[in-house]
Amino acid sequence: MYEKLKSIKEKYDLLTDKLSDPEILKDREKMIGIGKERAKLQPIVEKYNELLKIDDNINQARELLNGSDKEMSEMAKAEIEELSPLQEKYTDELKMLLVPKDPNDDKDIYLEIRAGTGGDEAGLFAGELFRMYQKYAEKMGWTFTTVDYNETAPNVIKEVIVEISGDEVYGKMKFESGVHRVQRVPETETQGRVHTSAASVAVLAMTEIEDVDIDPNDLKIDTYRSSGAGGQHVNKTDSAIRITHLPTNLVVTCQNERSQLKNKNSAMKILVSRLQEMENQKAHEKESAIRKLQVGSGDRSAKIRTYNFPQGRMTDHRIGLTLYKLDSIMDGNINDIVEALIMEDKAEKLKNGV
Numbered sequence: 001m002y003e004k005l006k007s008i009k010e011k012y013d014l015l016t017d018k019l020s021d022p023e024i025l026k027d028r029e030k031m032i033g034i035g036k037e038r039a040k041l042q043p044i045v046e047k048y049n050e051l052l053k054i055d056d057n058i059n060q061a062r063e064l065l066n067g068s069d070k071e072m073s074e075m076a077k078a079e080i081e082e083l084s085p086l087q088e089k090y091t092d093e094l095k096m097l098l099v100p101k102d103p104n105d106d107k108d109i110y111l112e113i114r115a116g117t118g119g120d121e122a123g124l125f126a127g128e129l130f131r132m133y134q135k136y137a138e139k140m141g142w143t144f145t146t147v148d149y150n151e152t153a154p155n156v157i158k159e160v161i162v163e164i165s166g167d168e169v170y171g172k173m174k175f176e177s178g179v180h181r182v183q184r185v186p187e188t189e190t191q192g193r194v195h196t197s198a199a200s201v202a203v204l205a206m207t208e209i210e211d212v213d214i215d216p217n218d219l220k221i222d223t224y225r226s227s228g229a230g231g232q233h234v235n236k237t238d239s240a241i242r243i244t245h246l247p248t249n250l251v252v253t254c255q256n257e258r259s260q261l262k263n264k265n266s267a268m269k270i271l272v273s274r275l276q277e278m279e280n281q282k283a284h285e286k287e288s289a290i291r292k293l294q295v296g297s298g299d300r301s302a303k304i305r306t307y308n309f310p311q312g313r314m315t316d317h318r319i320g321l322t323l324y325k326l327d328s329i330m331d332g333n334i335n336d337i338v339e340a341l342i343m344e345d346k347a348e349k350l351k352n353g354v
Helices: 002-018 022-026 028-065 070-097 119-140 169-176 260-287 326-330 335-352
Strands: 109-115 143-153 156-165 178-184 195-205 219-224 240-245 250-254 303-308 313-316 321-323
Touching: 002 028, 022 028, 028 070, 070 335, 109 119, 109 169, 109 260, 119 143, 119 156, 119 169, 119 178, 119 195, 119 326, 143 250, 143 260, 156 169, 169 195, 169 335, 195 260, 240 260, 250 260, 303 326, 313 326, 313 335, 321 335
Parallel strands: 178 303
Antiparallel strands: 109 156, 109 195, 143 156, 178 195, 219 240, 240 250, 303 313, 313 321
16 A cells, blocks of 8 residues: 555655746646546545654654653553554555545436436426536536426426536535435325325436447437427527437437427437446446445436435435435435445445455
8 A cells, every 4th residue: 555655655756846937837728638637646645744744754763662761661652552553543444545446436427317216206206306416516616507307397307417517526426316206295185194205316417429339220319399398498490409329218308498400419319328338337236246336337227315304304215324414405405315325335335355
């Protein structure tokens, strides 16, 4: 581990030197790229420097431990006892930081939300999830663009697809895939009974069209007029696009742009991202043989979270996390959940040597 950390520090120092190079300072794009790369290494280097200081202090104390001066020996023993837990803590944290990143973590995503069981109540909940993620994206400084929006009544979403771009979007959002369950008393419920509804969420790492080989003969492309109670989200021209991938029967529709060409391009990008996700899912299934938790399985059918409104409670079933601040969570404050899932995933990878 120390050899790897030493190598990372050397790379960090080299990048730091480059940022003061007059030639690089002239190239804004290159400078930004180097700055981003350096920023990713900075937490590791800072933690490593702290660990080296602790190691040095412990080594000095050990030299005094068996000396003739009893008072100094006692002080050295006390210092070792104080610093050893900190040394262990920093070592564990660095091991977590060194867990290999998912190559998709830096990618932008398509976020798909669909109403599940529960009729209009499920559609209302899908709309609330849509707004929750929109607010979270705003807090993270990400761009949140609706690509396709289909509602059966005002605020009752049947399906919505959103493009989210920014720093480490997939890395933060990938564990949101799955079934989100809501428990509450619907406004139409006259006897005060709690109903259970659900919405499914899928997070697709954005894949460029040219990165996936698709035979044009495998595609059926239809144009149609936008429909549904989409309001501001839906245009009324014959520019909507439906693409069917015949071998897999995957269907993608896109109707938000007024340009047929833009809708076609968006639909194709979503299609290739879904196809890539299918390949990723196969890899996850192989990986699940050694990973029991499967936090990152991306399985759309798995119930991952329950939002209980009467109790103001959110429970993530994969890691047993329960928080009693549902109003805040629905207002987009989900970073505690996101970070807990990331840490659990890293801990499991570390444990299994993945």
